[in-house]
Amino acid sequence: xxxxxxxxxxxxxxxxxxxxxxxxxxxxxxxxxxxxxxxxxxxxxxxxxxxxxxxxxxxxxxxxxxxxxxxxxxxxxxxxxxxxxxxxxxxxxxxxxxxxxxxxxxxxxxxxxxxx
Amino acid sequence: xxxxxxxxxxxxxxxxxxxxxxxxxxxxxxxxxxxxxxxxxxxxxxxxxxxxxxxxxxxxxxxxxxxxxxxxxxxxxxxxxxxxxxxxxxxxxxxxxxxxxxxxxxxxxxxxxx
Numbered sequence: 001x002x003x004x005x006x007x008x009x010x011x012x013x014x015x016x017x018x019x020x021x022x023x024x025x026x027x028x029x030x031x032x033x034x035x036x037x038x039x040x041x042x043x044x045x046x047x048x049x050x051x052x053x054x055x056x057x058x059x060x061x062x063x064x065x066x067x068x069x070x071x072x073x074x075x076x077x078x079x080x081x082x083x084x085x086x087x088x089x090x091x092x093x094x095x096x097x098x099x100x101x102x103x104x105x106x107x108x109x110x111x112x113x114x115x116x
Numbered sequence: 117x118x119x120x121x122x123x124x125x126x127x128x129x130x131x132x133x134x135x136x137x138x139x140x141x142x143x144x145x146x147x148x149x150x151x152x153x154x155x156x157x158x159x160x161x162x163x164x165x166x167x168x169x170x171x172x173x174x175x176x177x178x179x180x181x182x183x184x185x186x187x188x189x190x191x192x193x194x195x196x197x198x199x200x201x202x203x204x205x206x207x208x209x210x211x212x213x214x215x216x217x218x219x220x221x222x223x224x225x226x227x228x229x230x
Contacts, residue, residue: 004159006159031216040223041222041223042206042220042221042222042223043160043220045217045218048217056217088157090159090160092160094216096216103210103216104150104162104165105162105216105218106162107152107159107160107161108159109158109159110157110158110159112157
């Protein structure tokens, strides 16, 4: 089973709201990723967790706050977002096995976020 | 530095005809290369990957890609297009920077007409 699940599928929020995106995988993967994808563009990496520790933060604004409570779960907390943050947010996971070059990321279906 | 160039932003084919999506890469060492597909309003699905084993890689749904080091290419092909193949396709190279970081191409939109 190579499934990564994400909830909610759609989210509309105001600029003063606080909301969270959730990502879950039960494949035993030890790395999890958040990407942001604008329309007609490739995904852009935001954060990487490996072994539940933040490994990469691609200079993402502090209004995005990631959290990895355990090896299966990844959250993205949102606060005081701007309309330009509207995008598809994708989660991915990878095993971190077999040599880093052969590691393969599996993506979830994404959360479509609209900031009003 | 590693990079990927997808040579066509759009490719149009008729159902039942061959598909060719072109990708060139730049890498300072032997790369890991991937093709992902994204249907409208969906996540990315792995089609296939090359990791220095066989140069001809077979993927899902009848797709395959050939790694050509001399041409620094990793083109995606399918003998016969199906309507359900209409989607965005991303060629991706992995950066081995102590952690797997993916470098995406800009994508190719495949249009399939009846």
